[in-house]
Amino acid sequence: MNATFANDIFRQSIQDYHLTDYVDTPIQNPYSSNGIAFLLYQKNWIDTVQWHLEDIIRSPTIRPDELVAIKRRIDQSNQDRTDTVELIDSWFSDLFLDIMPKPEARMNSETPAWLLDRMSILQLKLYHFREQVERPAVSDEHRQKAQQKLSVLLEQESDLTRCFDELIEDIQNGDRYMKVYRQMKMYNDPTLNPVLYSSQE
Incomplete structure (x- = not known):
């Protein structure tokens, strides 16, 4: 498992999405569900759909009801993204289970999965800036x-x-070690978000 492997899967997911370029296209993950490739493809597909939802929500002609629906969909997408990152970190935790860090080992604040999260978004930026470079009917500037x-x-x-x-x-x-802190998001939890739980009391 290395960065080239991950980036290749991210690029594959982006290419597959743009075959239809439609946010409601069902994901067809080509990888076995018990492997890291499956999770990487799933992670990037979530990112890619959300990228385009973020474009849609900024349309000056979007209806208020559509805006609210897409905003809620983006909120759910953020939760799905976080959940998938945590699954990837669990995979790495299992991978490194038998490795004993050296006494002088330093803890890395960013886990492998959260670094992969940045790499996945970066592949989307690369794809879309290449589109802009190759876009017809735009100025040289x-x-x-x-x-x-x-x-x-x-x-x-x-x-x-x-x-x-x-x-x-x-x-x-054993020179560095990872420590996973599960995300403690509050806004989607009806027992923690005061707007949600106050309406039930």
Whole structure:
């Protein structure tokens, strides 16, 4: 498991989504459900659909009822994203279960799965800035600005690739260790969100 493997799956998911470019297209995950590839594909598909929901919600002609429905869908998507990240971290926790960190090992504040979360979003940015660079009927200035941003994103891709691979290597060598704190989101929990629980009291 390395960054190249993950990025290839993220790019595959993005390409598959854009075959229809439709937020209600059912996911057809090509990987076995008991492997990390399945979770990586699922993670990026969630990100890709949400990316386009975020575009739709900013339409100046969207009806108020549509806006509310999509906002709630985005909230659920954020929960699904977090849940999937935690499943990926569980996979890594199992992978590193028998590794004993060295006494001087440092804890890494960002887990492998949350780094993969950033890498997944970055692949979406790369895809869509390449679209802008290749977009017909735009000014040279627009294309040049898009190319400048694309160049920065490509540098970031290289940096995150190295950071991920170094993190995995360091954990495997016992030089660093991961510690998973499960997300404690409150807004979707009817027992923790005061707007929700006060309406039931």
